[in-house]
Amino acid sequence: MINVIDTFKDFKNCFAGNLEIPVQEKINLWKTSYIGNYPELEEKCIRDYEDMGINWREYAEKSVFNRTKDDFNKMIEAHKNILDTLDYINKRAAAMVDICFDINIVIYSGLCNSAGWVDKYNGKRAILYGIDKIAMLNWHTKEKIEPLLAHELCHVIHFELRGEDRLSQNIENNKYNNGIWDLYEEGFAQYFENVLTEKDIDSRGREWTIKCTEKEKELKKEYIKALNNTEIGTKEFFGDWFQVLGISDVGYYLGSKFIGELHKNYDMHAIAELPFEEVQKKAIEYLIV
Numbered sequence: 001m002i003n004v005i006d007t008f009k010d011f012k013n014c015f016a017g018n019l020e021i022p023v024q025e026k027i028n029l030w031k032t033s034y035i036g037n038y039p040e041l042e043e044k045c046i047r048d049y050e051d052m053g054i055n056w057r058e059y060a061e062k063s064v065f066n067r068t069k070d071d072f073n074k075m076i077e078a079h080k081n082i083l084d085t086l087d088y089i090n091k092r093a094a095a096m097v098d099i100c101f102d103i104n105i106v107i108y109s110g111l112c113n114s115a116g117w118v119d120k121y122n123g124k125r126a127i128l129y130g131i132d133k134i135a136m137l138n139w140h141t142k143e144k145i146e147p148l149l150a151h152e153l154c155h156v157i158h159f160e161l162r163g164e165d166r167l168s169q170n171i172e173n174n175k176y177n178n179g180i181w182d183l184y185e186e187g188f189a190q191y192f193e194n195v196l197t198e199k200d201i202d203s204r205g206r207e208w209t210i211k212c213t214e215k216e217k218e219l220k221k222e223y224i225k226a227l228n229n230t231e232i233g234t235k236e237f238f239g240d241w242f243q244v245l246g247i248s249d250v251g252y253y254l255g256s257k258f259i260g261e262l263h264k265n266y267d268m269h270a271i272a273e274l275p276f277e278e279v280q281k282k283a284i285e286y287l288i289v
Contacts, residue, residue: 078140161272187255206222
């Protein structure tokens with residue numbers, strides 16, 4: 001059963017008449033009159049920044065609620081397009097794999113944490129869609145919402161088939177292994193989102209794909225270097241706030257290409273269940289130019 005928890009309608013009602021108030025008042029309004037009604041969601045949004053040593057209020061002032069007025073209509077459009085597309089994507093996913101989904105889907109407006117992420121909410125696996133981040137990225141159109149929804153659902157498929165959401169506890173937790181896992185995990189979702197939708201599209205647009213393709217060999221070399229960087233690792237390959245060779249989110253592109261290579265010899269289930277040692281071996285074979 002897929003249960004939709006739509007909190008955004010509360011955000012919209014809360015802010016519709018308050019778009020002109022000062023930023024600090026917007027932050028207080030968000031906390032006391034909206035997100036405070038969803039304490040688990042509030043904790044996730046705030047902890048996301050605190051875990052990185054970032055003052056969430058300062059970030060909210062400089063990068064989130066200063067744009068609420070300009071992004072508000074895009075947020076409303078994104079919300080509508082998510083609701084219009086969810087059923088279609090869920091049905092396609094159910095037809096692609098024999099899984100009885102038991103998840104929560106949470107639609108919210110946070111601190112521009114992420115357009116979409118898989119976590120737990122109300123005691124079960126959940127997909128959280130951040131309307132504010134979607135609007136910031138200009139992913140609010142139906143054309144860009146569809147691959148986003150497919151991507152996050154493919155994460156759920158991967159985790160369900162594999163039986164784990166992250167690097168196994170019996171694998172050493174270091175930058176190298178985490179870099180291999182991120183390439184594999186995000187690559188799985190990135191590659192199979194196109195299989196699910198039967199469309200060669202991405203929320204980042206075709207120009208992003210073209211740029212990545214032109215620099216694929218160089219990006220592979222940079223990823224190998226990053227795997228062996230014991231301080232930073234590969235984190236700069238994932239996240240729109242980073243760039244490698246002038247392009248953001250390049251880890252998703254490389255991961256998709258890596259999974260595409262695996263798909264020549266393995267089906268979806270086999271890829272999802274590959275032992276980590278095999279994933280590591282195949283990843284290095286793909287990355288070495």
